[in-house]
Amino acid sequence: MTDTTPTREMAPARPTWHVVLVRPETMTLLLIIIGLVGASILSPFFLDASYIMRSFTLTAEMSIVALVLTMVIISGEIDLSPAANMALSACVFAWVQDAGVALPLAVIVGLLAGLAMGALNAFMSIRMQLPSIIVTIGTLIFFRGLAQIIAGDRSIRVPESFVGINAVMVFGVPLPVVIFVLCAIVLGLVLGTTVIGRQIYQIGTNQQAALHAGINAKRIKVGLFLLLGVVSAAAGMMAASRLGSVRYDLVLGGELQMVLMAMLGGTYIFGGRGTILGTFLAAWLLVIVSTGMTVANLLPAIQLTVLGILLIVAIIATNFIYARTQR
Amino acid sequence: MNLVRNILFRREAGILVMIVLFCIAVGLYKPQFLTGQSLRIILLLTPLIMIGAMAQMLVLVGRHVDLSIGSMLGFSAMVVGLMYREFPDLWWVIGFPIAIATGAVLGIFNGLLVTIFKLPSIIVTLGTLSLYRGLTFIISDARQINRSDIPSELKLMSRTSPVFDIPWIILIAFGIALMTYVIARHTQLGRQIYALGSNPEAAPLRGIDVTKVTLVVFALSGALSGLAGILYASRWGFVNPSNTGAGFEFQVIAAVVIGGVSINGGVGTVMGTVLGVLLLGCVAAALPLLGIPGSTQNAIYGSVILIALLIDRSVRQRGAASISRGGA
Numbered sequence: 001m002t003d004t005t006p007t008r009e010m011a012p013a014r015p016t017w018h019v020v021l022v023r024p025e026t027m028t029l030l031l032i033i034i035g036l037v038g039a040s041i042l043s044p045f046f047l048d049a050s051y052i053m054r055s056f057t058l059t060a061e062m063s064i065v066a067l068v069l070t071m072v073i074i075s076g077e078i079d080l081s082p083a084a085n086m087a088l089s090a091c092v093f094a095w096v097q098d099a100g101v102a103l104p105l106a107v108i109v110g111l112l113a114g115l116a117m118g119a120l121n122a123f124m125s126i127r128m129q130l131p132s133i134i135v136t137i138g139t140l141i142f143f144r145g146l147a148q149i150i151a152g153d154r155s156i157r158v159p160e161s162f163v164g165i166n167a168v169m170v171f172g173v174p175l176p177v178v179i180f181v182l183c184a185i186v187l188g189l190v191l192g193t194t195v196i197g198r199q200i201y202q203i204g205t206n207q208q209a210a211l212h213a214g215i216n217a218k219r220i221k222v223g224l225f226l227l228l229g230v231v232s233a234a235a236g237m238m239a240a241s242r243l244g245s246v247r248y249d250l251v252l253g254g255e256l257q258m259v260l261m262a263m264l265g266g267t268y269i270f271g272g273r274g275t276i277l278g279t280f281l282a283a284w285l286l287v288i289v290s291t292g293m294t295v296a297n298l299l300p301a302i303q304l305t306v307l308g309i310l311l312i313v314a315i316i317a318t319n320f321i322y323a324r325t326q327r
Numbered sequence: 328m329n330l331v332r333n334i335l336f337r338r339e340a341g342i343l344v345m346i347v348l349f350c351i352a353v354g355l356y357k358p359q360f361l362t363g364q365s366l367r368i369i370l371l372l373t374p375l376i377m378i379g380a381m382a383q384m385l386v387l388v389g390r391h392v393d394l395s396i397g398s399m400l401g402f403s404a405m406v407v408g409l410m411y412r413e414f415p416d417l418w419w420v421i422g423f424p425i426a427i428a429t430g431a432v433l434g435i436f437n438g439l440l441v442t443i444f445k446l447p448s449i450i451v452t453l454g455t456l457s458l459y460r461g462l463t464f465i466i467s468d469a470r471q472i473n474r475s476d477i478p479s480e481l482k483l484m485s486r487t488s489p490v491f492d493i494p495w496i497i498l499i500a501f502g503i504a505l506m507t508y509v510i511a512r513h514t515q516l517g518r519q520i521y522a523l524g525s526n527p528e529a530a531p532l533r534g535i536d537v538t539k540v541t542l543v544v545f546a547l548s549g550a551l552s553g554l555a556g557i558l559y560a561s562r563w564g565f566v567n568p569s570n571t572g573a574g575f576e577f578q579v580i581a582a583v584v585i586g587g588v589s590i591n592g593g594v595g596t597v598m599g600t601v602l603g604v605l606l607l608g609c610v611a612a613a614l615p616l617l618g619i620p621g622s623t624q625n626a627i628y629g630s631v632i633l634i635a636l637l638i639d640r641s642v643r644q645r646g647a648a649s650i651s652r653g654g655a
Contacts, residue, residue: 134590142625301460307461315444
């Protein structure tokens with residue numbers, strides 16, 4: 001313990017243990033440990049790391065998107081459309097390659113579709129200054145509807161050579177998990193150590209102050225929406241590769257899980273606070289919870305209930321923690 | 328004030344013009360669209376959306392949003408359906424107060440979360456959307472309520488009534504619209520909702536009990552969703568745990584936003600909302616007639632919301648510009 005004598009101007013600094021422990025991320029980590037202990041009582045499978053890895057591939061795509069979504073929420077905006085974006089990009093990709101376009105080109109078309117969707121969100125919420133929460137409800141329906149037009153009620157198959165990203169192993173870890181971890185490290189470094197990262201926090205905390213500090217808030221927010229669009233498209237195609245075919249209802253309702261991951265990881269819904277580490281941990285927590293429920297033979301519907309409760313509890317808890325630590 | 332009223336009036340006139348033009352355009356192509364029969368189809372498509380839209384209008388005017396209405400509709404319909412199946416001897420009319428009360432309880436739960444914990448309503452209701460949907464599965468054991476379980480008197484309400492043979496559910500929907508008009512225009516509560524939505528900081532300073540008003544708004548939203556739930560059972564004759572009410576919130580938000588209710592709170596009229604609902608009904612009725620597959624419907628709803636948002640913005644800007652010109 002270093003001896004810091006409080007001066008007249010300074011409020012007494014909180015003790016280090018307080019700073020480290022009273023954080024949403026710590027809460028998430030604790031929940032993971034509790035979840036693991038509880039789940040391993042239900043089934044010994046849970047102490048098997050490769051079992052958890054394999055379960056994680058089911059939600060890895062959404063977890064990757066949730067990482068970028070975290071940055072969007074920290075900047076003070078929100079996007080509810082990435083799940084629909086995943087479905088539409090995957091449909092566009094599958095449709096184009098089904099029509100005879102070469103596979104690499106089809107992937108690029110899919111990514112461009114995602115970029116265009118991100119651009120539409122950015123245009124409506126940043127250029128037109130409409131609240132992103134309503135705009136992205138509109139685009140959510142719109143993207144999902146376009147996917148429905150493209151795919152109809154049938155499922156479009158993707159070629160054999162493209163199928164099976166989840167079966168590719170890198171040192172015994174499934175490729176989607178590796179991609180997720182790499183994305184988390186890169187985005188964590190960007191958000192935590194670079195100037196742009198600090199600017200994102202600044203914009204989310206107080207956009208007016210950020211503008212006066214010479215930060216181009218609009219450009220950064222547009223960049224984040226575009227990034228989210230492209231990453232969602234990539235995630236959509238990863239899902240297509242895992243499933244082997246594409247339907248318009250790919251990850252239907254996935255926006256709930258993505259927002260839930262960010263909230264569980266301690267991202268503040270009004271912007272300005274949150275970390276990539278938190279979302280990273282929350283993604284694992286959700287996998288443990290949902291696999292635990294599957295192992296315990298709970299109906300998918302009950303899992304839906306649990307997810308809803310978790311979301312509400314998570315926002316209440318983070319709001320509470322932030323209210324406490326505010327000085 | 329006159330100026331603001333003018334803009335609002337023009338907005339409603341605009342929707343009316345759009346409805347008329349749309350109907351004429353479709354009618355030129357398919358003359359059977361302009362008959363009494365298709366009017367009946369249009370009106371039969373709208374009652375549930377109309378009731379949901381009235382609730383959502385009040386919520387939006389109060390500067391909140393309720394995404395859970397589809398799940399509240401499903402849950403209330405399921406409660407009533409289970410009651411009909413398990414206690415077939417009960418008088419069928421009991422279903423109405425039960426559906427409305429069930430919805431109101433769910434709505435109050437939303438309202439409590441929003442007011443006690445000061446949470447954004449959109450995230451709360453996104454959570455309760457899946458929470459209530461899951462509960463619907465749990466209470467129903469994931470089984471559907473079949474046509475035979477629903478009393479025939481209830482199903483008959485969607486087909487006829489003593490008044491000119493207009494189905495009861497249409498009369499009920501317009502009755503709810505009238506009730507909402509009275510609440511919004513002529514009660515203290517209604518004016519408080521508008522005041523709260525126009526300026527949430529100033530409202531408590533003017534002595535408005537923000538907590539109470541917010542709770543009432545969410546309770547109303549739940550109660551009307553519950554009413555829509557039992558009418559769903561009447562209209563379609565079944566209750567399915569996964570389909571009933573799914574996506575209802577999107578249709579309703581589309582109708583309300585088209586109707587000129589501002590997403591920034593404080594602005595919105597019953598007349599505009601009713602017209603918004605009718606426009607959606609016309610579009611939905613025209614699609615099969617024009618041979619456009621039903622799968623395009625979601626894309627149309629989505630694009631209509633986005634366009635309405637842009638129109639809303641330009642109207643607001645023009646309004647603001649002319650006010651500042653007038654003031655200078």
